[in-house]
Amino acid sequence: MIFSKPIFTSLSPNTEKDDIILAFKLIFxxxxxxxxxxxxxxxxxxxxxxxxxxxxxxxxxxxxxxxxxxxxxxxxxxxxxxxxxxxxxxxxxxxxxxxxxxxxxxxxxxxxxxxxxxxxxxxxxxxxxxxxxxxxxxxxxxxxxxxxxxxxxxxxxxxxxxxxxxxxxxxxxxxxxxxxxxxxxxxxxxxxxxxxxxxxxxxxxxxxxxxxxIKYPCNSWILQQLLHPLLTNYIVMPAYALSAVLGRLVLGFLHILSILSKAVYKKEKRGKSVKQFPKQFPNALAVLALNQFEKLERFNKHRREIAAFYQKGIKKDNFILPLDKEKIIVDPVFMRYPVLTDLDTDEILKKARKRKIFLDDGWRKSPVVPIDTCLEKMNYKLGSCPRAEKISQSIINLPTHINISQKDAKKVINLVNEYTRDKR
Ligand SMILES: Cc1ncc(COP(=O)(O)O)c(C=O)c1O
Known part of the structure; x- marks a missing residue:
């Protein structure tokens, strides 16, 4: 059980073996x-x-x-x-x-x-x-x-x-x-x-x-991105499979050494410009994007199927499913499947982590994400969007990417269905 495969919403969730091999070859x-x-x-x-x-x-x-x-x-x-x-x-x-x-x-x-x-x-x-x-x-x-x-x-x-x-x-x-x-x-x-x-x-x-x-990004930045699929899949995720603490340590270490990039730079959370943007798209990353583009229809079909699975499986008396709506004029792709609850989402995420289900995708707890973004520097005044503020406190986004099997989705469903409105 210790080595059970963790479920992630983030890291390099879309990557399959061919993407990892491609990135690895490009390094050389x-x-x-x-x-x-x-x-x-x-x-x-x-x-x-x-x-x-x-x-x-x-x-x-x-x-x-x-x-x-x-x-x-x-x-x-x-x-x-x-x-x-x-x-x-x-x-x-x-x-x-x-x-x-x-x-x-x-x-x-x-x-x-x-x-x-x-x-x-x-x-x-x-x-x-x-x-x-x-x-x-x-x-x-x-x-x-x-x-x-x-x-x-x-x-x-x-x-x-x-x-x-x-x-x-x-x-x-x-x-x-x-x-x-x-x-x-x-x-x-x-x-x-x-x-x-x-x-x-x-x-x-x-x-x-x-x-x-504008210029191309520097070689070290390109290398950092090429290492991402490889290191997240073969170093970070296995570390998380052993223990969440070890996983966090390894990931933190790779970030500190600038071997892996973060999705948002620290200065950006304070509204400051960073030298990494704007830049041209380097060919090496275009090779990776092209390889993924060929799989777009399969990826999106899968996302829709997993979303439908959540929709059917999650008890609606416990959670509000904001996208459980008739799709008469829209055909959404469900990059995630959001659920809302007035229960303590921190507690739910903590319990999930114990089962090696990592549901924090950064889209929570603030009307401007990630959570540690300085609202004042973003020109956001608290109270200006009450619904956005409330939803940000009560949302959990469930993963739908290609590496989530129906078995994984069932584990997620079982986890959230253990919570009921009267369990406060
Ligand atoms: C809603 C939204 N808009 C814009 C962006 C910016 O995209 P990128 O990370 O490619 O700069 C992101 C992601 O970070 C996003 O989630």
Whole structure:
């Protein structure tokens, strides 16, 4: 029992053997690290998959967002509206552009609430950014109407929503522009990576100019990312399988020595820029992203099946399942399957850890995640999005990635079903 396979939401959750072997081989092929034809191949695949004219890869979603804000001409004094319950990586580019992030509360699918959006628009508003949280599309028709009436730009943050559809159309094709992420625990992963897309040629030209001005990341940064699939799968996870304390120690040690990267840098939690962004997408990570892209349909089919399994198995008198809704006009990908509870989520996560189920994906306990982000530096005022604040306290996100079998999902279901509302 000591060596039972741990269940993870984070680390390198999407990686399969071929991804690990590919990353391992690339470590010994440094001539392929920066420039190479995989960058153009990846952009071509995405142009065809999304049916958009302009696709530009970057070393992260946040770099792509910086390029988008620059190309839209967003400057100091402008306001960009986005939902509460978001990641600081989506806010920092707005701060860097000089604009003010304005937070809008969320609806019952954890997405931007059009009614609160109307209340928060001012004469300084320039753009609205919608998130499609955990892969469930936002109320696009309502939001597009408000955006048009107020002559604003619409940016889609598709970091969670690669493959999600709204009225049979892919997310990322509704706004003036959109960005995607290939972060370590996203739908597809190359540890870091992302892309900006638009059908507007003028905007596309400006993004090209922005990208020509920025450099490739340094070799040590690229190497750090190539080591991630290997070390998380063969060192960190086995350490967690022995004991959670050992796992944390090993992971912490690899972070301290900068052998492994963190998803968000310390300075970013205080609204500061870091030298790692914006940067061009290195070819080596494009090779990893391309390999994952070939598996997109299988990955998303699996995510939907695991989500349906949770939906069926979790006792609804104990937990609220915010995405247990009819999917008449949406086809979500379920990057995670969120559940809400008024029970103590810290206690549930602690009990889960004892069973080697690691459910903390960082999306909890704060309207701007991760939890130790400085809200003041993000321009977030407590009380401004009451629903986002409440949900952030009561959410647990269940994993749906390709390495979660139905047996694993059953273990997760059994764990949460042991909690009942009267067990306080
Ligand atoms: C909702 C959301 N937007 C934007 C980002 C930024 O993406 P990236 O990590 O690729 O910069 C993330 C992830 O960090 C995210 O979760």
């Amino acid at each position: 092929q440094p001539w392929k690290w920066k420039k190479g034809d995989s960058i153009q191949k990846l952009e071509k695949e995405f142009r065809s998959y999304l049916g958009v004219n302009n696709v530009f890869v970057f070393n992260s979603g946040r770099s792509a967002l910086l390029a988008i804000l620059d190309s839209l001409g967003i400057v100091e004094g402008d306001e960009v509206l986005l939902q509460g319950f978001t990641c600081n990586a989506a806010i920092n580019p707005i701060l860097k552009s000089g604009a003010k992030p304005v937070f809008v509360d969320i609806d019952d699918t954890l997405n931007l609430d059009p009614n609160d959006l109307k209340k928060k628009i001012t004469s300084n508003s320039k753009a609205v950014m919608i998130q499609h949280s955990f892969g469930w599309p936002a109320q696009i028709d309502e939001i597009v109407k408000i955006v048009k009436e107020n002559n604003l730009f619409l940016i889609e943050d598709c970091a969670h929503a690669l493959g999600s559809r709204y009225k049979e159309k892919l997310c990322g094709t509704f706004g003036d522009t959109a960005f995607f992420s290939f972060g370590r625990d996203k739908i597809l992963s190359s540890v870091f990576g992302g892309l900006a897309v638009t059908n507007n040629h003028e905007l596309g030209k400006k993004i090209v100019v922005f990208r020509e001005r």
